[in-house]
Amino acid sequence: MSAMEEDMTIPHAIFMNRNLVAILIDCLVEEGVISPETRDRIIREAVESLTPQPGEVKLTSTEDFIRDVFAKGREMGYTKAAPAAPVCPSCGAEADPAQRFCASCGAKMR
Numbered sequence: 240m241s242a243m244e245e246d247m248t249i250p251h252a253i254f255m256n257r258n259l260v261a262i263l264i265d266c267l268v269e270e271g272v273i274s275p276e277t278r279d280r281i282i283r284e285a286v287e288s289l290t291p292q293p294g295e296v297k298l299t300s301t302e303d304f305i306r307d308v309f310a311k312g313r314e315m316g317y318t319k320a321a322p323a324a325p326v327c328p329s330c331g332a333e334a335d336p337a338q339r340f341c342a343s344c345g346a347k348m349r
Contacts, residue, residue, distance in 0.1 A: 260285075 264281060267273045273281075325334045329346035338348050 264273075264278050268275055268278050325336050325338075325348065326332065327334055327341035327344060327346055327348065330341060330344040332341055332343035334341060334348055340347055
């Protein structure tokens with residue numbers, strides 16, 4: 240992944256298009272569709288929405304997003320470690336939970 244891809248975030252994508260957004264909003268003011276006060280409110284609310292809020296997951300890359308989602312899930316108690324696969328008490332071979340005897344050595348599983 241290139242450095243540019245790593246740095247790409249949703250706010251960054253909006254930032255890259257800020258000139259287009261500013262031109263469109265200014266056209267709306269010039270045409271009388273919205274007032275300058277409304278334009279200022281739209282801009283203020285847009286900037287506030289781009290400010291990270293406590294507990295939000297920051298989206299920077301797919302890998303970071305997945306890591307952050309699972310970290311947040313663990314923090315909130317939604318994820319737990321998977322139960323360990325049963326193993327034969329005699330030889331240590333991995334076994335199916337329904338097995339009564341080890342397929343490797345024949346020892347009793349329970």
